[in-house]
Amino acid sequence: QVQLVESGGGLVQAGGSLRLSCTASGNTFGIGAMGWYRQAPGSQRELVALSRRDGTTTYADSVKGRFTISRDNAKTTLSLQMNSLKPEDTGVYYCEADLPYGVTQRKAYWGHGTQVTVSS
Numbered sequence: 001q002v003q004l005v006e007s008g009g010g011l012v013q014a015g016g017s018l019r020l021s022c023t024a025s026g027n028t029f030g031i032g033a034m035g036w037y038r039q040a041p042g043s044q045r046e047l048v049a050l051s052r053r054d055g056t057t058t059y060a061d062s063v064k065g066r067f068t069i070s071r072d073n074a075k076t077t078l079s080l081q082m083n084s085l086k087p088e089d090t091g092v093y094y095c096e097a098d099l100p101y102g103v104t105q106r107k108a109y110w111g112h113g114t115q116v117t118v119s120s
Contacts, residue, residue, distance in 0.1 A: 002026040002109045004095045009114030012085055016118070020080040022095030022111055032098035032106065034071060034078045038116070040091040048093070049080060062088070085118045092116075 008020040024031060035050035049069035050058040057069055068081040078095060092113040101107035 002028060002097070002099055004097055004109055004111035006093065006095045006111045006114040009093060009116045011117045011119065014085060014087055014118055014120050016085050017081070017083045018085065018116060020082070020093055020095075020114060020116075022078040024076040024078075024097050024109075028076050028097075028099065030100040031075055034075075034095065034097045036069065036078070036080045037094045037096055038089075038091040039094070039113075040088075043091075045094065051078060082116070085116075087118045087120045090116060090118050 003025050004022055006020060006022045008018060010018060012018055033050055033052045036048040037045050038048050039045040046060065048060050048063055049067055051069045051071050053075060059067060066084045070079045071077065093116050094113045095111040097109050098106055099109055
């Protein structure tokens, strides 16, 4: 069993910064890509940033230049440094990890989410 636990959300004024962290525990052998997603009220969950095991990253256009995703050497702790926050960054931020499931399959595991609120 795998658990993902996020931390670091909160309330911040526009222009401020927050740092989110996510730690994967349990059977994390073979962990692949990890990412941050967010969901605003009334909207679908969307990708914010992705970190692949080979070190490459992908960012949503809306956060490029403001957010930075990083992972530790063990590849099981994921961070998201968020600078120059805007009210439209408000939402619940979820950590996701791609892991083996059974012998040949892979599965996406999700954390419970952490709230980020940016006031104008």
